[in-house]
Each structure stands twice: as C-alpha cells, then as structure tokens.
Amino acid sequence: MQQHSWDVIIIGGGSAGLSAALMLGRSRRSVLVVDEGRPRNRFAGHMHGVLGRDHTSPLDLLAAGRAELGRYDGVTVRPGEVAAASVAEGGFEVVLDDDGRHLARRLLVASGLRDELPEIPGLAEQWGRGAFICPYCDGWEQRDRRIAVIASSAANVHQAQLMRQLSADVTFHGHGVELPDEERAGMLARGIRIDDRAVVEVIADGEGALRGIRLADGTDAPVDAIFVGPAPHPNDGILLALGAETAEHPMGGRWVTVDPMGRTSVPGLWAAGNVTDGRSSVPYAMAAGSLAGAGINADLVEEEVGAAIATA
Known part of the structure; x- marks a missing residue:
C-alpha cells in the first residue's frame, strides 16, 4: 500500500x-x-x-x-x-x-x-426535535412554552433556571435525583414546579411530534419541549x-x-x-x-x- x-x-x-x-x-x-x-x-x-x-x-x-x-x-x-x-x-x-x-x-x-441519553423510551426519537440539551442553543425557540426538565443529576437545576428565563411554565422532573434543599428552594422561589415522580416514557403524536411525558404512576403530562443532560x-x-x-x-x-x-x-x-x-x-x-x-x-x-x- x-x-x-x-x-x-x-x-x-x-x-x-x-x-x-x-x-x-x-x-x-x-x-x-x-x-x-x-x-x-x-x-x-x-x-x-x-x-x-x-x-x-x-x-x-x-x-x-x-x-x-x-x-x-x-x-x-x-x-x-x-x-x-x-x-x-x-x-x-x-x-x-x-x-x-x-x-x-x-x-x-x-x-x-x-x-448518552437517559434510558427513557421515546426520548431518543425526540433528540434534536422535541428534546434538547442547551438552553442557549435551543431555548429561544421554546420560549413561553411548556418545558419539562428531566434530571439525571443535580446539574440539571441550572438548566431549569436558564429555561425559567425563557418561559414561566417550567417543571423540573427529579426522576430519582436527590437535590440539596437550597437548590429546591431556588427553583420554587422562581416559580419552577418540582415533580419527583420518575419519567417512564416520552410520548409522541401520530406524526412523531412530541406530545408529553408519562410518569411512574401512569399520569400523562403534556409538554412542548424537553431539556435533558445526556x-x-x-x-x-x-x-x-x-x-x-x-x-x-x-x-x-x-x-x-x-x-x-x-x-x-x-x-x-x-x-x-x-x-x-x-x-x-x-x-x-x-x-x-x-x-x-x-x-x-x-x-x-x-x-x-x-x-x-x-x-x-
């Protein structure tokens, strides 16, 4: 050769x-x-x-x-x-x-x-279209929408706080992550809802667009965008x-x-x-x-x- x-x-x-x-x-x-x-x-x-x-x-x-x-x-x-x-x-x-x-x-x-995304069924299919990582890269396009931040570590708190700058409707899904009291207090003080139930599925509509998330108790929560920390x-x-x-x-x-x-x-x-x-x-x-x-x-x-x- x-x-x-x-x-x-x-x-x-x-x-x-x-x-x-x-x-x-x-x-x-x-x-x-x-x-x-x-x-x-x-x-x-x-x-x-x-x-x-x-x-x-x-x-x-x-x-x-x-x-x-x-x-x-x-x-x-x-x-x-x-x-x-x-x-x-x-x-x-x-x-x-x-x-x-x-x-x-x-x-x-x-x-x-x-x-490496969290192992949640349906999440990978939304990567880059309904699920994102960076509020600076994709947050503006999701402004004033229903935002779900799915935690894989306490670092996702910062992600949620950045998205709260862009939308008043932000929910932090703890997904089993333990948070320090000051982190929880900081989110609640800015109107970020905290839901500690695990997310078991990401749900799409018939055309593949993001529709919501399913929680561990079977509840479906409608969301417009997901932010995660792979x-x-x-x-x-x-x-x-x-x-x-x-x-x-x-x-x-x-x-x-x-x-x-x-x-x-x-x-x-x-x-x-x-x-x-x-x-x-x-x-x-x-x-x-x-x-x-x-x-x-x-x-x-x-x-x-x-x-x-x-x-x-």
Missing part, C-alpha cells in the same frame, strides 16, 4: 477540524482531513447562537466549510475512519479503514463526542492510545488536557473541540480549531527554523 506524507493530519471534519484545516491551508500546509461524517449536532435541524449562521442547518455549515477549503490546493478532505495511529519517525503514522497509510509531522484530533463520552480513543494525559473535568470523568492552543502532553499531538470539552458550542469549536491550526503552523515553523539553522 502506498504511503502518503502530509504536514498535518486532522481526524474529524466538524467545526473544529475544518477551522483548523482552513488556517493550515492558508499557510500553504499539506493537510489531510479524515471525516467520519457523524458530527454531534447532526440531529438538529438548525443551529443557533452562531453569528452570521443563526437558525441554519449545521450540516449546511460543514458543507460550506468543505467547499471553502477547495480553494486551497494543499488541503484534502476525505470520508473515512482512522483504524490506528502511532508515533513514527518525524511525527505520526495513521492507518485508515481502507488500510491506507499516511505519515504526518503533526496530528490534530477533532473527533468530537457522543451523547452523559458526554469523548471520542478520545486515539488520544489515549498515543499517551495523552487526562484530568478530572467539571462535567465528570477524565478528559484529555490541552493548553490554550490545543497542544496535548504528547509532542506533535493536538486536540480541539468537543473531544476536549463537552460544553463546546459551534462557535467555541470553530475558535478552538482555528487556534489549533495557527498553533500547529507556528510549531512547524519553529521546527523548520531550527532545521535551517542546523543546515546553515
């Missing part, structure tokens, strides 16, 4: 990966972007809070980004998955799912994460296999650590976007990718300056 060489390989063609490729392409770097085509926000019909792109499709944004990269002849975007990555002389070797082998001086992982699982297998250091994260679990430019603890290995922080919105991921692209280019320039001095 022929082996190809690049300045940088980027794993992941979402907002972070494409932004990094743009910065590197504009610096005349040879870049391969390998994209599985499964961005985290693919379930959403629209994205919000993205300046200049508010209320447009996230998939359209990525398509436009790939088209823009077409003007930079050093950048190649291809579909596929990375089967393995290892440290090699001068950088990294990346093996793709078609057994193609590629060498890169630097490797950027922007592979995102997957959301457990985020970073797609960081390659980073961990290459030895990147991790640390405890405010969202729970251990996540790969990076500096402000996206540099990991492994020389030449970078990471950006949701794979390092589950709170990343589209603008955050784009910014992180842009910083990583600039940082990688500067790192390569530094290496090239050293090589030029040694040769001289």
Whole structure:
C-alpha cells in the first residue's frame, strides 16, 4: 500500500477540524482531513447562537466549510475512519479503514463526542426535535412554552433556571435525583414546579411530534419541549492510545488536557473541540480549531527554523 506524507493530519471534519484545516491551508500546509461524517449536532435541524449562521442547518455549515477549503490546493478532505495511529519517525503514522497509510509531522484530533441519553423510551426519537440539551442553543425557540426538565443529576437545576428565563411554565422532573434543599428552594422561589415522580416514557403524536411525558404512576403530562443532560463520552480513543494525559473535568470523568492552543502532553499531538470539552458550542469549536491550526503552523515553523539553522 502506498504511503502518503502530509504536514498535518486532522481526524474529524466538524467545526473544529475544518477551522483548523482552513488556517493550515492558508499557510500553504499539506493537510489531510479524515471525516467520519457523524458530527454531534447532526440531529438538529438548525443551529443557533452562531453569528452570521443563526437558525441554519449545521450540516449546511460543514458543507460550506468543505467547499471553502477547495480553494486551497494543499488541503484534502476525505470520508473515512482512522483504524490506528502511532508515533513514527518525524511525527505520526495513521492507518485508515481502507488500510491506507499516511505519515504526518503533526496530528490534530477533532473527533468530537457522543451523547448518552437517559434510558427513557421515546426520548431518543425526540433528540434534536422535541428534546434538547442547551438552553442557549435551543431555548429561544421554546420560549413561553411548556418545558419539562428531566434530571439525571443535580446539574440539571441550572438548566431549569436558564429555561425559567425563557418561559414561566417550567417543571423540573427529579426522576430519582436527590437535590440539596437550597437548590429546591431556588427553583420554587422562581416559580419552577418540582415533580419527583420518575419519567417512564416520552410520548409522541401520530406524526412523531412530541406530545408529553408519562410518569411512574401512569399520569400523562403534556409538554412542548424537553431539556435533558445526556452523559458526554469523548471520542478520545486515539488520544489515549498515543499517551495523552487526562484530568478530572467539571462535567465528570477524565478528559484529555490541552493548553490554550490545543497542544496535548504528547509532542506533535493536538486536540480541539468537543473531544476536549463537552460544553463546546459551534462557535467555541470553530475558535478552538482555528487556534489549533495557527498553533500547529507556528510549531512547524519553529521546527523548520531550527532545521535551517542546523543546515546553515
């Protein structure tokens, strides 16, 4: 199998990966972007809070980004998955799912994460259409509607308080989560109802639109929108296999650590976007990718300056 060489390989063609490729392409770097085509926000019909792109499709944004990269002849975007990555002389070797082998001086992982929803029948079918995670991303569209916040941890209290800013009709469904007294008092003081009964089903109408939720005692509660807090699982297998250091994260679990430019603890290995922080919105991921692209280019320039001095 022929082996190809690049300045940088980027794993992941979402907002972070494409932004990094743009910065590197504009610096005349040879870049391969390998994209599985499964961005985290693919379930959403629209994205919000993205300046200049508010209320447009996230998939359209990525398509436009790939088209823009077409003007930079050093950048190649291809579909596929990375089967393995290892440290090699001068950088990294990346093996793709078609057994193609590629060498890169630097490797950027922007592979995102997957959301694990609470195991409530009917909830997954509403993900991105009647059920949401982020009040900033989707709250405005649900203003003044009947909102159900289904708890999976005490962190959902903050979600409920944010939604109370947008609607006077918010119910916090404890779903078995124990809450500190001050959290309960804070919600009640702002008119948020608290229902400690477990949610056993999410109900849709005949056309698949959200109609309500069913509680443990058989009661059906009509709701217009659901907000939940899925457990985020970073797609960081390659980073961990290459030895990147991790640390405890405010969202729970251990996540790969990076500096402000996206540099990991492994020389030449970078990471950006949701794979390092589950709170990343589209603008955050784009910014992180842009910083990583600039940082990688500067790192390569530094290496090239050293090589030029040694040769001289």
